[in-house]
Amino acid sequence: MDYKAPLETYSGKVGEVVIGKGEKELKIGGENVLPLHFFEGKVENRQRLALEVFDSEPKTWTEWERKPYEGVLADPVAWAKKCLELGADLVCLRLVSTDPAGDNAPADKAAAVVKQVASAIKSPLIVYGSGDEKKDIEVLTKVAEACAGENLLLGPVAKENYEPIAKAALDHGHCIIAQSPLDINLEKELNVKLLKTFPRERIVIDPLSSALGYGMEYSFTIMERTKHIGVMFGDNTMQMPIIADLGSESGKTKQAKESEKQGLLWESVAALSLLIAGANILVLLQPESLKLIKEVIDGKI
Amino acid sequence: MVLIGESIHIISKHVNDAVKERNPQVIQDLAKQQTAAGADYIDLNLGPAKKDPEDVTKWLVDTIQGVSDLPISVDTLNPVAMEAGLKACKKRPLLNSASGRTDSKEHVLPLAKKYNTDVVISVLTDKGCPPDIDSRIESIMDTVALANEMGIPNEDIWIDPIILPVSADQKQVKEALEFIGMLADLLPGVKSTVGLSNVSNGTPEELRPMLNRTYMVMLGRNGLYSAIADVLDKDLVRLNKGELPKIVDLVHKTMDGESVDMGSLSKEEQDYVKTARVLLGETLYSHAWLES
Numbered sequence: 021m022d023y024k025a026p027l028e029t030y031s032g033k034v035g036e037v038v039i040g041k042g043e044k045e046l047k048i049g050g051e052n053v054l055p056l057h058f059f060e061g062k063v064e065n066r067q068r069l070a071l072e073v074f075d076s077e078p079k080t081w082t083e084w085e086r087k088p089y090e091g092v093l094a095d096p097v098a099w100a101k102k103c104l105e106l107g108a109d110l111v112c113l114r115l116v117s118t119d120p121a122g123d124n125a126p127a128d129k130a131a132a133v134v135k136q137v138a139s140a141i142k143s144p145l146i147v148y149g150s151g152d153e154k155k156d157i158e159v160l161t162k163v164a165e166a167c168a169g170e171n172l173l174l175g176p177v178a179k180e181n182y183e184p185i186a187k188a189a190l191d192h193g194h195c196i197i198a199q200s201p202l203d204i205n206l207e208k209e210l211n212v213k214l215l216k217t218f219p220r221e222r223i224v225i226d227p228l229s230s231a232l233g234y235g236m237e238y239s240f241t242i243m244e245r246t247k248h249i250g251v252m253f254g255d256n257t258m259q260m261p262i263i264a265d266l267g268s269e270s271g272k273t274k275q276a277k278e279s280e281k282q283g284l285l286w287e288s289v290a291a292l293s294l295l296i297a298g299a300n301i302l303v304l305l306q307p308e309s310l311k312l313i314k315e316v317i318d319g320k321i
Numbered sequence: 322m323v324l325i326g327e328s329i330h331i332i333s334k335h336v337n338d339a340v341k342e343r344n345p346q347v348i349q350d351l352a353k354q355q356t357a358a359g360a361d362y363i364d365l366n367l368g369p370a371k372k373d374p375e376d377v378t379k380w381l382v383d384t385i386q387g388v389s390d391l392p393i394s395v396d397t398l399n400p401v402a403m404e405a406g407l408k409a410c411k412k413r414p415l416l417n418s419a420s421g422r423t424d425s426k427e428h429v430l431p432l433a434k435k436y437n438t439d440v441v442i443s444v445l446t447d448k449g450c451p452p453d454i455d456s457r458i459e460s461i462m463d464t465v466a467l468a469n470e471m472g473i474p475n476e477d478i479w480i481d482p483i484i485l486p487v488s489a490d491q492k493q494v495k496e497a498l499e500f501i502g503m504l505a506d507l508l509p510g511v512k513s514t515v516g517l518s519n520v521s522n523g524t525p526e527e528l529r530p531m532l533n534r535t536y537m538v539m540l541g542r543n544g545l546y547s548a549i550a551d552v553l554d555k556d557l558v559r560l561n562k563g564e565l566p567k568i569v570d571l572v573h574k575t576m577d578g579e580s581v582d583m584g585s586l587s588k589e590e591q592d593y594v595k596t597a598r599v600l601l602g603e604t605l606y607s608h609a610w611l612e613s
Contacts, residue, residue: 205488209607216612249605257613258605 032254040144049261071103084280119150131166161188243297267305323547326355374402382409443481475510502543
């Protein structure tokens, strides 16, 4: 007798989010199955891989981390182009310079950099503010305005500041990243609040990605549960694609600072784990990890 | 359902200050309000009662009995305070609570026999709160067997499954509900009680009554005998008296998985249905559960 594998069908579907405009358009999410269950249904779009760019030269990177980006680390436009040459699907620009605890660069200046990068590259752009909930209001609303119509993916939008940032994103035609602190109940609450004024198909969830050995299992569980609740149980407040912003987190670990081999493995294992947990976009720092994960996604290893 | 008024609680700053100053006014006001609101017992929650346990407890029991004829639920972890409280009660008190913890079995449970009281026995063990329904059953079977050996009959035992906040552990909320439903078969003749408001601990203050009320109706349907609850919540008391039959019916229908036409319901009725679905674990909890 032939063996027939038992197949599940699911009541829910992860929404499809489109970022970028015109030829740069990139679709994210859209699967009606659990992560990587391609044998059970339809995975509309493969997971997208982004490489990170900082808006000011990173100060704490070691030699091996700098090596792939030698010569472009002080120039966000050149760095972003380099990321695409290295195989990234898209670029994630992190506005570290705006952090009030650091350089505290003005919002205008950051917005001008985002505009330059967005118009120079041939991929859509993810933009992360510093994570300071007050300063991000100023910075991200300015970015939204300066890049009107670019359809950026802007974040983080949190419980404390979602109203003004979501409004600016809506007014100027961008998507947003809804971020919650590793808590599924708070994740849902933010989504419910956002959905009152913001379209579902322009939200991506960031449940926070901790590094391997630094709480990654929490990130894994929450991503996994988000997919269960959205896809298996059909809760439409939990059906947005997920972004795993893990590159910088992995880069900060003691293990990454110690050696190149260890650092690459650290980032790759975290990326692979969160891919399995359900991430639709992975944000990475190192082109070598990107290459490895790409081979996994393409079924080569 | 027998309602035990929860308001005299040492965690409340007013109560704590009143105890320190031996000021009867605050305590007596709370006792009178809860009596008037329809409580069947007054809970006297002393916590660990570290300082002058005997004097403080006796003073509190006397203070309450000065203005209310209701029996008292003496609620403390301290066996010395417990004994002083039980001794001072004029009506048959409720010992609240014993548990499966070794110190409780040795020092608290025997007091129920000695003073011939009703006794709350919780599922707590030396390891804390049992993580699932099977370990809850295991714990309670053990402790009730011990109580029976001491000569405490099932009829005097009120079992507490320990309610956890829905905002912290949605699964356990559903399991406690199932546990209450199984008690009549497991331990014929036992009664039951819960710390009802704990289900809404951590939820924004203005939203808590909706969770408390809905959960009470659900637990009541599964046979819950009593609840330590906020009797100053008028709708909670009305629901308990059967004055809001339509709401009760809606909650029961939701428990049975019957389809409910949300469009035909008022906002308040819809809220009860949404809340029941959250407490059943059918929808993921968030503080915004009434908004979607």
